[in-house]
Amino acid sequence: MASLVGSRVERKEDKRFLTGKGRYTSDINIANQTYAIFIRSPHARAKIKKIDTSKALKSSGVVDILTGEHIAQDKIGGLIAGWAIRSEDGSEMKCPANPPLAKDSVNFVGDPVAVVFAETLDEAKAAADLVKVDYKVLKAVSNLGEAMNSEAIHDGIDKNLCYDWLLGDRQKVKEAFEKADKIIKLDINNNRLIPNAMEPRACVIDYNTASEEITCYTTSQNPHLSRLIMSAFGGVAPENKLRVVAPDVGGGFGSKINLYNEEIVCSWASKKIERPIKWVAERTESFLTDTHGRDHITHAELAVTNDGKFLGFKNETIANLGAYARVFGTVTPTYLFGPCATGVYIMPAAYSNVKAVYTNTAPVDAYRGAGRPEATYTIERIVDKAAMELGMDPIEIRMKNFPTEFPFKQTLVHQIDSGDYVAGLNKAKEMADYDGFAARKKESESKGKLRGIGVTSYFEACGIAPSPVVMMLGCGVGLWESAEVRFNPTGQVTVYTGSHSHGQSHQTTFAQIAADELGVPIENIDVVHGDTDKGTFGMGTYGSRSLTVGGIAIVNACKKIVNKGKRIAAKMLEASPDEVDFKNGEFVVAKSNKKKTIGEVAFASYLPGVRDEVKSPLPEGDEPGLIESSFFDPANFSFPAGSHICEVEIDPETGHVKLDKYTAVDDFGTIVNPLIVEGQVHGGLAQGIGQALYENAQYDDSGQLITASYMDYTMPRADDLPDFNLGFTCTKATTNPLGVKGCGEAGTIAATPTVMNAVINALGGKEISLPATAEKVWKACKEMKKSNAKAA
Amino acid sequence: MKKIAIEVNGKKVSKEIQDHTTLSGLLRDILNLTGTHIGCDTSQCGACVVHVDGKSIKSCTALAADLDGSKVTTIEGLASNGKLHPMQEAFKKMHGLQCGFCTPGMVMSAVDLLKNKKNPSDQEIRDWLEGNICRCTGYHNIVAAVKEAASKM
Numbered sequence: 001m002a003s004l005v006g007s008r009v010e011r012k013e014d015k016r017f018l019t020g021k022g023r024y025t026s027d028i029n030i031a032n033q034t035y036a037i038f039i040r041s042p043h044a045r046a047k048i049k050k051i052d053t054s055k056a057l058k059s060s061g062v063v064d065i066l067t068g069e070h071i072a073q074d075k076i077g078g079l080i081a082g083w084a085i086r087s088e089d090g091s092e093m094k095c096p097a098n099p100p101l102a103k104d105s106v107n108f109v110g111d112p113v114a115v116v117f118a119e120t121l122d123e124a125k126a127a128a129d130l131v132k133v134d135y136k137v138l139k140a141v142s143n144l145g146e147a148m149n150s151e152a153i154h155d156g157i158d159k160n161l162c163y164d165w166l167l168g169d170r171q172k173v174k175e176a177f178e179k180a181d182k183i184i185k186l187d188i189n190n191n192r193l194i195p196n197a198m199e200p201r202a203c204v205i206d207y208n209t210a211s212e213e214i215t216c217y218t219t220s221q222n223p224h225l226s227r228l229i230m231s232a233f234g235g236v237a238p239e240n241k242l243r244v245v246a247p248d249v250g251g252g253f254g255s256k257i258n259l260y261n262e263e264i265v266c267s268w269a270s271k272k273i274e275r276p277i278k279w280v281a282e283r284t285e286s287f288l289t290d291t292h293g294r295d296h297i298t299h300a301e302l303a304v305t306n307d308g309k310f311l312g313f314k315n316e317t318i319a320n321l322g323a324y325a326r327v328f329g330t331v332t333p334t335y336l337f338g339p340c341a342t343g344v345y346i347m348p349a350a351y352s353n354v355k356a357v358y359t360n361t362a363p364v365d366a367y368r369g370a371g372r373p374e375a376t377y378t379i380e381r382i383v384d385k386a387a388m389e390l391g392m393d394p395i396e397i398r399m400k401n402f403p404t405e406f407p408f409k410q411t412l413v414h415q416i417d418s419g420d421y422v423a424g425l426n427k428a429k430e431m432a433d434y435d436g437f438a439a440r441k442k443e444s445e446s447k448g449k450l451r452g453i454g455v456t457s458y459f460e461a462c463g464i465a466p467s468p469v470v471m472m473l474g475c476g477v478g479l480w481e482s483a484e485v486r487f488n489p490t491g492q493v494t495v496y497t498g499s500h501s502h503g504q505s506h507q508t509t510f511a512q513i514a515a516d517e518l519g520v521p522i523e524n525i526d527v528v529h530g531d532t533d534k535g536t537f538g539m540g541t542y543g544s545r546s547l548t549v550g551g552i553a554i555v556n557a558c559k560k561i562v563n564k565g566k567r568i569a570a571k572m573l574e575a576s577p578d579e580v581d582f583k584n585g586e587f588v589v590a591k592s593n594k595k596k597t598i599g600e601v602a603f604a605s606y607l608p609g610v611r612d613e614v615k616s617p618l619p620e621g622d623e624p625g626l627i628e629s630s631f632f633d634p635a636n637f638s639f640p641a642g643s644h645i646c647e648v649e650i651d652p653e654t655g656h657v658k659l660d661k662y663t664a665v666d667d668f669g670t671i672v673n674p675l676i677v678e679g680q681v682h683g684g685l686a687q688g689i690g691q692a693l694y695e696n697a698q699y700d701d702s703g704q705l706i707t708a709s710y711m712d713y714t715m716p717r718a719d720d721l722p723d724f725n726l727g728f729t730c731t732k733a734t735t736n737p738l739g740v741k742g743c744g745e746a747g748t749i750a751a752t753p754t755v756m757n758a759v760i761n762a763l764g765g766k767e768i769s770l771p772a773t774a775e776k777v778w779k780a781c782k783e784m785k786k787s788n789a790k791a792a
Numbered sequence: 793m794k795k796i797a798i799e800v801n802g803k804k805v806s807k808e809i810q811d812h813t814t815l816s817g818l819l820r821d822i823l824n825l826t827g828t829h830i831g832c833d834t835s836q837c838g839a840c841v842v843h844v845d846g847k848s849i850k851s852c853t854a855l856a857a858d859l860d861g862s863k864v865t866t867i868e869g870l871a872s873n874g875k876l877h878p879m880q881e882a883f884k885k886m887h888g889l890q891c892g893f894c895t896p897g898m899v900m901s902a903v904d905l906l907k908n909k910k911n912p913s914d915q916e917i918r919d920w921l922e923g924n925i926c927r928c929t930g931y932h933n934i935v936a937a938v939k940e941a942a943s944k945m
Contacts, residue, residue, distance in 0.1 A: 010884050010885060010887075011884065011887065013892065014883070014884040014889060014892075015876075015884070016892075017889055017892030017895050018867075018876065018880040018883055018884060018889070018892075018895060018899065019827070019867065019868065019870070019871055019876070019880065020825065020826070020827015020828070020866065020867035020868040020896055021827065021868075022827070022892050022893075023826075024826075024829070024893065026826075026830070027820075027826035029824075196927055197891070197893075197927060198829075198831045198837065198839060198891065198893040198894045198925065198926070198927050198928075199829070199831065199891065199893040200830075200831065248891075248892065249891065250829075250891045250892065250893030251890075251891040251893060251927050251928055253927070280830075282833050283831065283832040283833050283834065283837075284833065502891055503890035503891030503892070503928045504890070505890070675887045676887065678887070678933075679887045679890060679928075679929060679933055682929055682930035682931075682932040682933060683890060683927070683928045683929050683930045684930075685930050686927075686929075686930030686931065687927075687930075709832070709833075709834050709836070710832050710834055710836035710837060710925065711834055711836060715925050715927070716930075717921075717922050717925060717931075718917070718918040718919075718921040718922055718924070718926075718931040718934070718935070719915075719918040719919050719921075719922045721918075721930060721931055721932075723914065723932055723935070724930065724932050747930075
């Protein structure tokens with residue numbers, strides 16, 4: 001049987017999605033359900049003086065209206081930060097309480113204060129309009145740069161500062177800088193983004209009054225984690241009385257990691273009103289209340305020698321947490337960001353200092369890449385600036401500072417097990433026809449256009465692990481993953497995984513792995529996830545961890561199945577287990593033609609006996625059945641890396657940036673399914689390009705989100721993007737048996753600096769902030785023209 | 793309230809609906825055809841695209857009451873006799889979908905494109921699909937799928 005790992009297997013998921021048979025949360029209806037509408041603060045910062053629901057309660061079809069008072073009376077807990085980060089001075093981070101419904105104060109536009117349940121959605125909306133909330137409006141803190149000098153928005157949190165964190169050695173950096181020929185300085189932003197999964201968040205809750213079990217169908221990347229938080233911190237119900245099901249999930253990109261207010265409130269309320277509840281976010285609610293991403297202001301300095309060797313690096317960043325610290329909110333700008341600050345380079349000394357601050361804006365949390373795009377953007381922008389100031393080629397300066405021996409101990413934290421950065425950049429250079437750029441630039445110029453080329457080399461740290469280390473660093477949970485592999489008596493296999501697809505194709509990739517391990521046709525393997533009642537507890541899908549952590553748990557569970565199968569087969573074939581080999585789904589006794597298929601062994605394991613004789617195929621000590629589970633806790637992160645090159649052509653008359661060519665060369669270690677991996681890269685690139693050219697979440701001075709619809713927030717559309725030119729190199733990960741590294745975030749990490757480097761290259765090195773919109777580029781072109789005229 | 797009689801995926805349907813019921817509301821909430829998705833409230837995302845009398849429209853912006861007598865095809869009605877439509881086959885083959893949420897609208901829109909233009913260029917495909925937002929695929933494989941379908945139809 002040919003190996004499926006490495007094959008372009010078409011997806012098992014597709015038929016249901018292509019025929020309208022997917023089952024997303026908002027597709028679920030439960031008999032007798034009520035409809036929920038949340039009443040949200042229209043103010044960014046205010047005290048709640050009074051909520052009057054009297055008129056609304058009399059409105060047609062209203063079942064109940066609940067407020068922050070009710071939730072406080074029932075002692076329902078709030079939302080939490082998943083990581084406790086310590087400041088440089090050793091003090092613990094400061095986090096405000098974040099009740100599911102605000103009782104005393106609201107801290108961003110969209111903060112929920114009350115909820116209406118009614119017989120129909122129209123009736124719920126009509127009643128919501130009648131709820132009167134009396135606010136004392138306070139001055140909002142909406143500007144990140146001014147947050148530390150503004151009034152504290154949460155009691156007891158001075159300067160709105162959650163923590164002031166340091167990674168690295170300031171003294172060593174100081175010494176390195178003293179030896180430098182040149183210090184390159186860069187002040188840059190990393191624009192705020194809204195993840196915008198196409199499926200808006202939703203939940204449908206069913207409370208069973210007899211069993212007292214709450215079933216919460218929800219749009220989650222990690223249903224097990226949501227149940228744990230809702231039970232342990234929310235106190236909604238004990239875990240055994242709470243079932244969380246995330247059916248098909250329509251994208252997440254980090255925004256569906258968090259447990260949200262609505263899931264807690266509706267789960268709690270369903271028990272209270274003894275009715276099922278359905279809530280589906282409107283798109284504007286998603287814009288206002290989904291966790292946002294990025295939003296940094298950074299000052300960076302790179303110390304270099306005249307011949308382009310890096311000596312030291314400083315990264316001083318202010319990171320926006322929004323109004324509250326959520327699950328990955330505090331770790332994204334620290335341990336996911338800081339260690340990657342020095343990029344793929346040998347950097348003798350470095351530090352990352354991050355001040356995370358609260359503002360009256362939506363909570364900021366992990367968004368595809370989470371911290372690593374921000375880190376990569378800074379280093380790759382400053383490396384390009386250094387090349388320009390030193391008069392070097394951007395590829396030459398990168399090559400000069402790449403490590404060439406692995407394992408490579410990166411400056412700040414990571415021990416990178418494998419990689420070949422030189423090969424990746426060489427391949428990208430060739431595929432992009434880097435050497436032909438000058439001629440293409442000339443041709444563009446002859447048409448009155450500007451052409452620029454941009455390069456980025458990146459690495460990322462995926463599959464955060466191992467648990468004792470992440471917990472030592474402040475993580476509230478372990479970051480292992482679980483799997484269970486079950487043979488049915490008749491030979492089909494069900495694989496349960498604790499990770500959860502929201503588009504990543506687990507049902508295909510994981511089936512490929514299990515098919516290879518077990519020698520069972522892929523058609524006979526089903527992958528089940530997303531339901532806390534099915535399979536073991538798991539940590540979910542984010543941080544490119546599904547395959548590198550969850551996939552390995554499946555491999556290990558399969559290996560246990562094969563080991564048990566060997567013992568059973570040996571007994572059935574009257575041989576010793578050492579003599580039995582397993583290959584292509586068959587247990588074979590060495591040097592004989594005696595064999596049993598794994599299907600026969602599975603059958604025997606469940607039916608361990610024969611007629612007329614007391615005889616079991618099970619060796620002594622082995623139990624009936626063929627089911628094994630595994631919890632995999634990796635020894636280290638995995639480290640995908642790559643180099644991307646793009647070319648842009650700018651029309652100086654309009655400022656329009658045309659993305660002309662985009663080449664991505666990535667090293668993800670072993671690739672299980674190239675079809676799926678290429679798709680992951682394409683999608684990541686689109687989001688990274690979106691950040692560079694189009695997307696920008698903007699709040700005005702009063703804290704109103706002025707980009708809260710698809711008419712104001714620019715999503716990349718089909719006609720904005722080019723075809724992508726992909727290539728791969730492969731150095732296998734040494735920290736897991738498959739050699740896989742993860743691929744979900746690479747495109748997003750690399751694309752933003754690649755595009756911006758190209759735009760800035762086209763503009764002759766003129767700095768421009770993210771995103772490079774037509775307006776900004778047009779202005780820059782005008783200034784260029786002016787200064788060129790002056791020079792002439 | 794208004795009574796309408798329409799044909800949905802070849803089946804005659806007669807329903808009493810509210811004046812403000814949208815076509816997407818009729819399909820999803822009354823007829824339980826949940827393959828048609830709602831991704832925004834401003835007719836921007838295209839997840840709700842269906843065919844009315846053979847033309848693709850955004851069903852979130854059409855009032856069902858205006859469609860009396862029309863023929864509606866949704867994603868559920870595209871395959872015939874258990875055989876996937878060539879566009880559905882092509883999306884599968886080229887991995888033109890990931891989370892699947894935008895997919896029904898994307899497929900219905902693409903089918904209409906090929907009715908209008910047998911062998912569209914890449915740019916024509918990208919221009920036509922400008923009204924359908926996909927957050928997962930970066931559109932690369934969607935364009936490839938439409939071309940693949942065009943070559944098979």
